[in-house]
Amino acid sequence: MKYFRSHVLFCVDPECLHHGAHEVMDAFQDELVSQGLIDEVQVLETSRIGACSQGPEFMVYPEGIHYVGMTSDDVPFIVEEHFLKGRIAKKFVLEPVTVVDEELSAPTPKEMRIVLRNCGKIDPENIEDYIAEDGYQALAKVLTTMTPDQVIDELLKSGLRGRGGAGFPAGKKWQFARNSTETPKYVVCNADEGDPGAFMNRRVLEGDPHAVVEGMIIAGFTTGSNQGYVYCRAEYPVAVRTLNIAIDQARSLGLLGKNILGTGYDFDLEVRMGAGAFVCGEETALMASIEGKRGEPRPRPPFPAVKGLFGKPTNINNVETYANVGPIILKGAEWYSSIGTKTSKGTKTFALAGDLKKPGLVEVPLGITLRELVYDVGGGIKDDNGFKAAQIGGPMGGCLPAKYLDLPVDYESLISAGAMMGSGGLIVLDDQTCMVDIARYFMDFTQDESCGKCTPCRVGTRRILEILERICDGKGKDGDIETLEYLCQEIVAASLCGLGQGAPNPVISAIKHFRDEFEAHIYEKRCPAKVCRSLIHYSITEGVCTGCTVCARNCPVSAITGERRQLHVIDPDICISCGICAQVCNFNAVEVK
Amino acid sequence: MVLNTKQKDVSETIKAAVNAAIDTFGANRDEIIPILNDINTRLGYIPHEALDQVSEMVKTPKSQLYSVASFYRMLATKPRGRHVIQFCENAPCHVVGGREVWHALQEHVQLKSGETSKDGKWTLLTTSCLGVCGVAPVMLVDEDIYGNITPSEIPTILSRYE
Numbered sequence: 001m002k003y004f005r006s007h008v009l010f011c012v013d014p015e016c017l018h019h020g021a022h023e024v025m026d027a028f029q030d031e032l033v034s035q036g037l038i039d040e041v042q043v044l045e046t047s048r049i050g051a052c053s054q055g056p057e058f059m060v061y062p063e064g065i066h067y068v069g070m071t072s073d074d075v076p077f078i079v080e081e082h083f084l085k086g087r088i089a090k091k092f093v094l095e096p097v098t099v100v101d102e103e104l105s106a107p108t109p110k111e112m113r114i115v116l117r118n119c120g121k122i123d124p125e126n127i128e129d130y131i132a133e134d135g136y137q138a139l140a141k142v143l144t145t146m147t148p149d150q151v152i153d154e155l156l157k158s159g160l161r162g163r164g165g166a167g168f169p170a171g172k173k174w175q176f177a178r179n180s181t182e183t184p185k186y187v188v189c190n191a192d193e194g195d196p197g198a199f200m201n202r203r204v205l206e207g208d209p210h211a212v213v214e215g216m217i218i219a220g221f222t223t224g225s226n227q228g229y230v231y232c233r234a235e236y237p238v239a240v241r242t243l244n245i246a247i248d249q250a251r252s253l254g255l256l257g258k259n260i261l262g263t264g265y266d267f268d269l270e271v272r273m274g275a276g277a278f279v280c281g282e283e284t285a286l287m288a289s290i291e292g293k294r295g296e297p298r299p300r301p302p303f304p305a306v307k308g309l310f311g312k313p314t315n316i317n318n319v320e321t322y323a324n325v326g327p328i329i330l331k332g333a334e335w336y337s338s339i340g341t342k343t344s345k346g347t348k349t350f351a352l353a354g355d356l357k358k359p360g361l362v363e364v365p366l367g368i369t370l371r372e373l374v375y376d377v378g379g380g381i382k383d384d385n386g387f388k389a390a391q392i393g394g395p396m397g398g399c400l401p402a403k404y405l406d407l408p409v410d411y412e413s414l415i416s417a418g419a420m421m422g423s424g425g426l427i428v429l430d431d432q433t434c435m436v437d438i439a440r441y442f443m444d445f446t447q448d449e450s451c452g453k454c455t456p457c458r459v460g461t462r463r464i465l466e467i468l469e470r471i472c473d474g475k476g477k478d479g480d481i482e483t484l485e486y487l488c489q490e491i492v493a494a495s496l497c498g499l500g501q502g503a504p505n506p507v508i509s510a511i512k513h514f515r516d517e518f519e520a521h522i523y524e525k526r527c528p529a530k531v532c533r534s535l536i537h538y539s540i541t542e543g544v545c546t547g548c549t550v551c552a553r554n555c556p557v558s559a560i561t562g563e564r565r566q567l568h569v570i571d572p573d574i575c576i577s578c579g580i581c582a583q584v585c586n587f588n589a590v591e592v593k
Numbered sequence: 594m595v596l597n598t599k600q601k602d603v604s605e606t607i608k609a610a611v612n613a614a615i616d617t618f619g620a621n622r623d624e625i626i627p628i629l630n631d632i633n634t635r636l637g638y639i640p641h642e643a644l645d646q647v648s649e650m651v652k653t654p655k656s657q658l659y660s661v662a663s664f665y666r667m668l669a670t671k672p673r674g675r676h677v678i679q680f681c682e683n684a685p686c687h688v689v690g691g692r693e694v695w696h697a698l699q700e701h702v703q704l705k706s707g708e709t710s711k712d713g714k715w716t717l718l719t720t721s722c723l724g725v726c727g728v729a730p731v732m733l734v735d736e737d738i739y740g741n742i743t744p745s746e747i748p749t750i751l752s753r754y755e
Contacts, residue, residue, distance in 0.1 A: 273630070355688065579744070
């Protein structure tokens with residue numbers, strides 16, 4: 001093994017690539033060569049260091065200095081300062097300076113890293129990095145000192161619940177699979193992370209794939225299975241590549257395949273890719289898809305633990321659940337269950353998105369309040385606007401208005417408030433958001449993703465969407481809200497799988513918490529947030545308009561007329577309310593009513 | 594990739610793509626999705642002739658293959674335009690101005706979601722979340738990703754494609 005004095009980890013998430021991370025990395029390599037440092041400094045790719053919103057970023061170890069926002073022109077300066085002169089190039093350091101000793105500390109005090117423990121810290125394509133961080137020690141402990149029943153016992157005591165959304169105790173699930181007598185058995189990892197705005201699993205797969213592999217081998221040993229599958233969505237080609245590299249490396253070290261660690265236990269893994277169908281995140285649909293069929297769900301029972309993949313007993317968990325297993329085995333159930341609330345133990349990753357100052361991926365202990373999550377971890381609302389709602393639990397979740405800001409984020413509290421944990425998508429909406437439009441948007445998503453197998457979901461979601469579109473279009477009528485409520489109730493009651501049963505949730509919670517907005521749209525033909533196109537009108541304010549002509553030049557339908565340095569006017573008959581004029585105006589002269 | 598119009602060349606191209614896909618994944622019923630995906634990548638869509646050949650080689654009825662091909666969003670059963678625009682219409686993009694961009698995009702190319710322009714230049718699609726919500730709203734033209742887009746930028750971005 002080659003030794004380096006410094007390790008530079010570049011974040012190559014799409015956000016950073018978009019900001020030119022590859023160009024900076026290339027320049028960095030060139031600079032190292034020309035300065036004669038190439039044998040002393042190792043450059044690696046990793047994912048997720050910070051929020052990715054400040055441009056290319058990299059970490060330098062062992063010092064733990066986090067550089068952000070440089071261009072390739074700044075590279076010679078940074079290399080010279082940091083690696084030749086040994087001084088920190090302060091201009092590009094993320095404040096406050098995070099100096100890291102033993103562990104990569106979480107960016108804010110409210111965060112805590114178990115699942116993301118190695119993300120951004122190790123080279124995901126090098127198994128030795130993972131092993132150096134106590135990787136595969138949990139597996140060795142399980143295979144050499146524990147019985148399957150002891151593993152299940154430990155998991156039950158830890159209180160780990162399925163992180164895919166439903167929150168079923170992981171230990172119980174493993175127990176059911178273990179108790180099934182039929183063979184062969186399978187272990188499946190659900191990496192079909194389809195919830196919009198949720199990319200927690202991608203970061204784990206791309207940043208620390210061995211954590212998932214290790215968790216799956218332990219699950220295989222415990223349930224009595226010798227073959228596992230990871231089902232990953234095709235939108236994540238990098239994750240698939242990293243996983244395959246990880247599997248090959250584990251195999252070459254005897255951690256996968258025949259006679260693992262010389263204990264006589266055999267287990268192997270295979271990666272399967274989806275082809276773009278949201279419903280394949282549902283476990284029975286996912287298994288149909290692995291078998292090469294249409295990804296349509298089937299009724300349960302029989303549950304996968306009895307009849308799963310290829311009709312055999314199958315244990316299926318999500319990426320994050322498996323990534324939790326190693327630390328629980330190593331540090332013990334007592335440690336894990338000391339984190340979180342009474343019924344929801346441990347941490348949860350969330351992908352914060354929407355109108356936040358610091359969107360991105362975070363991991364927090366369960367039981368944190370929504371307020372802490374939005375304001376302390378997420379940095380608060382963009383442009384210091386007001387908080388309107390948090391959409392949590394993905395397209396099957398619900399919206400929580402401001403009165404729930406002090407709600408603890410745990411499985412039970414969220415359900416009692418009409419939302420759900422889901423896989424970890426959290427979209428924060430500011431007071432400029434129209435809730436009818438949001439409900440319409442989510443219905444558009446689910447009706448599009450409905451697999452079409454059962455009628456309530458296939459037809460019902462479409463009918464809801466039509467009504468919501470009509471309301472947004474200014475053609476809502478008396479009784480629409482009641483019809484929506486009735487339809488939602490029926491779809492929840494009569495649908496086969498989680499998609500249909502959860503599809504009406506965004507509408508139900510929007511009506512419950514923001515009924516006045518629906519009424520304003522229907523009865524007053526008014527969109528209070530000024531979002532719905534058919535219900536708003538643009539005009540130019542006299543006195544503010546300088547006659548710079550920029551709006552007239554940008555109007556796609558030539559609805560704006562006016563002489564240079566004179567007041568411009570929008571013709572309401574031609575205007576299509578696209579809002580471009582308001583966007584390009586430098587003087588805020590375009591008013592929306 | 595656009596198929597050549599000469600019939601003989603077409604069937605040769607399709608045959609080559611099918612053979613390559615089956616060489617990679619094996620003539621195995623369980624591998625139908627990867628096989629079809631591979632053909633889709635090579636040809637831009639899955640022509641009926643390709644389904645016939647896969648059906649024969651994997652020993653599976655064409656109806657079953659078609660049911661799979663038509664189910665998944667990333668598999669196309671109709672030819673696509675020279676450039677495929679995929680707009681992310683997911684919530685995180687939607688709430689930070691994606692809606693306006695989507696309207697502007699549809700107006701600019703004069704297409705609705707799922708349509709291909711008459712001159713064969715553009716196919717307009719919406720895509721599921723690409724996981725780059727940090728730079729939302731996001732649009733994918735062929736393989737190029739564009740983030741933080743505004744409605745007024747649409748013409749400039751699309752003018753880069755011939």
